[in-house]
Amino acid sequence: MPADSDLIVPNGEIIGVEKDSYKTLAVRSNHEDFIRRAVDLLVERVVFGRSSRTSKVVEWASPDEIKKAIDLKPRDSPVAHEELLKLMADVARYSVNTGHPYFVNQLFSSVDPYGLVGQWLTDALNPSVYTFEVAPVFTLMEEEVLREMRAIVGWAGGDGDGIFCPGGSLANGYAISCARYYFYPEIKTKGVYAVPRLVLFTSELAHYSTKKLATFMGIGEDNCIMVKTDINGKIIVEDLELKIVCAIEDGASPFLVTATAGTTVYGAFDPLVEIAAVCKKYNLWLHVDAAWGGGALMSKKHRHLLNGIELADSVTWNPHKLLAAPQQCSTFLIRHKNVLKDCHSSNAKYLFQKDKFYDTSYDTGDKHIQCGRRADVLKFWFMWKAKGSEGFEKHIDTLFDNARFFTDHIRQREGFQLVIEKPECTNIMFWYIPRSLRGHENEPDYKERLHKVAPKIKERMIKEGSMMVTYQPQGDLVNFFRIVFQNSALDHKDMVYFANEIDRLGKDLIV
């Protein structure tokens, strides 16, 4: 072993020092000094400095302004540590403060301190999770956490299988893949050509990923049949059955229903027990996309929303949403033990050697469609350790309590109108009506004018940086706000703040 062995830095980065003097204590100390200064900046200015209510949610700048403020282009020559620290500060400055209590714009928010530390540890260990050999702890940890999640879903003993995947969209894609392999295993070798025309069913309000992935997977948009929803955004089970019957008459082969537990916009929970009965009747795979609503399973008070999920063949559940784990933490859970592996394994001999000296059933990577894969489990596991299931339960109960309080508050408040009277999840949809529009509800251009309100308020809000909430149209409904709660540090006063702020920004608006 070379003599200077204990002075090595962790990477062969050789800029700023002569090659010959590279492996010296000075270089290591130089790197260590930089890392320590960078970490100070991270903790002080990024994590804590931006999370107070008085800081801005976003410091708005146009694309051109950002390009001017930060030299984004890679260059031939290196820059010095001082400049790197300035770049870090600038990147943070112009980035949206998704950890801010008033970032209520997406189905993720907040930066959990334990999740963050878990993520940082993962980065420092820089694993890729495919074999026990290379990622022993992560492999076992994934299995343990996935088993616990399956048990919470309600599958006896936590039996089945599962994976962490890069986002709920791909998890929904795995459902399509497993379902069609389950009914038509010859698809693996022969492709879609060898089987009848497959059709799947999902709600017209389901997340777009089912259609997108079905298209990526060769099924095509036309073979994704959209089921009608009721006024609360839930699948109409009669329409589902009607469409299945029609598809069969049309010569197609139904194989999958993807129901949703917590739709993206309305937060609606499809009636799983009834849907499961239809799936049983027609021998279809039932997948439940609980990417958003899955977290409610952690609460004794709210898990009834997902009644029937235990009847599903597979489930998508993203802890980075309602449970506020850092981006990205998505899981695909499946009740059938071997389908994932049988469907996706390719037995690459350079990676999944069978003559290793340990039990290679722990080499779980072959059931994924990824090869190299980040470890998304540790941050979530670490949060779970830090809070316990009890902590997650309190978190969920707080979110639902806040959502209820906010809904009640705006229901009786002038200028606000709920889109759905009793939202089921923690995303609340509403229109804000500026004074200039109030009393004009029956005029022919009312809807057209109302449609312009949310974008205008959003622009003002972002330019001030006072909060961040999204809006969208839906079907015949013109643009409405959708506020999303996943940060249990918020309280009732914050709920009033959100309404006050939208009122302040919008009341004088002329559209």
Next chain:
Amino acid sequence: MPADSDLIVPNGEIIGVEKDSYKTLAVRSNHEDFIRRAVDLLVERVVFGRSSRTSKVVEWASPDEIKKAIDLKPRDSPVAHEELLKLMADVARYSVNTGHPYFVNQLFSSVDPYGLVGQWLTDALNPSVYTFEVAPVFTLMEEEVLREMRAIVGWAGGDGDGIFCPGGSLANGYAISCARYYFYPEIKTKGVYAVPRLVLFTSELAHYSTKKLATFMGIGEDNCIMVKTDINGKIIVEDLELKIVCAIEDGASPFLVTATAGTTVYGAFDPLVEIAAVCKKYNLWLHVDAAWGGGALMSKKHRHLLNGIELADSVTWNPHKLLAAPQQCSTFLIRHKNVLKDCHSSNAKYLFQKDKFYDTSYDTGDKHIQCGRRADVLKFWFMWKAKGSEGFEKHIDTLFDNARFFTDHIRQREGFQLVIEKPECTNIMFWYIPRSLRGHENEPDYKERLHKVAPKIKERMIKEGSMMVTYQPQGDLVNFFRIVFQNSALDHKDMVYFANEIDRLGKDLIV
């Protein structure tokens, strides 16, 4: 705005304190104290404490031993900060030290200090990259880095399009998706049913992901036609053309050739210029999987290995491999400007609203099959800033110099036999022959006995923790070692160390 606004912690974590006293300075300080202690542990013990040559690459423990040492199961109740710190230390202790100079087991290794800081900053900002609104800096940064990479590939002005994706496997999947949409756009709506039986071609030594993704995408393994390779592992162009002709005669429709620049095991570079000519002749999409070898494009001395890559329609290039960016950093680059978007976009109105107040062409998320998506760009961009293109070039040149030195060293060393006399990339394949086998080359059971050598040495190596190198069989060839260099902190003395160590572990082996 509530009065206590500047005391909020970044997350609603409420364990260990009463709800009423939650928003107090004490809690924030409690979290800040924990983060600081955790960071100290990370920097001291994980990043620097494990990267010296005298530390172990791995502290081997069986699955059962790890389960005994770390309580992996999630529990109802939270654990205290002290216990969390211990858990962190234990996770690190039993994890493979992929940043160790003697971890030469995979196509990734080392922890670059700038890459790590870039990753930590990303985590602290916790973005999801789909819209400019939510991820302004990351969106622009991705476009800038991808443009630069396309320019390095050799596409004029860096024109075209590209995405960061979760691994090279999915990048190779995007190539399949884009190619079939390019020739058969009706596939998006009607699925594979509406088009002829598609077949693609790749090398028998190509990474398994092309076949795996083709299967996931409904094409099927049988429609992935494997082209023969020569003794150096390169595609035989005549066999490619022959197989294309045969497929057409067979009634199939060829649409894609995936060539490889740096194969997984041999590090072979397919002859891209000749393959491009065949693709032109038969009007096929040329995808180059340069996940592994792409980094060589940064070196004036070595980029000739990829001559012809500028003729490709699309390219996979993983900076987390040869350029040693942290896991995971994979890109898919495409010469055609609109195909990615046209092929994958679904125009979800809740996310990609067109009535935003800024230029929504910056909302690039719809061209991905993911919805929420981690930002993998910053760590790489930050490394690029810190080193400059010059730094990457020196890094690459050092790797190739080491690989050449190692090859020359073992070529003349007793007990070592090269699988390929002149490996092209920085992965080197060789057999080690214990004394007991030397001189027995002509005996009938020689190969069978040689096959057992590498697994035995690997077991000893892992149990001692002195280095970590992989092995595999390939076709008719029995188990051989494949050592991989991506850490430019290594020098010639380390090269000798690797050979010495394998010799030490294996010379007395009786198989």
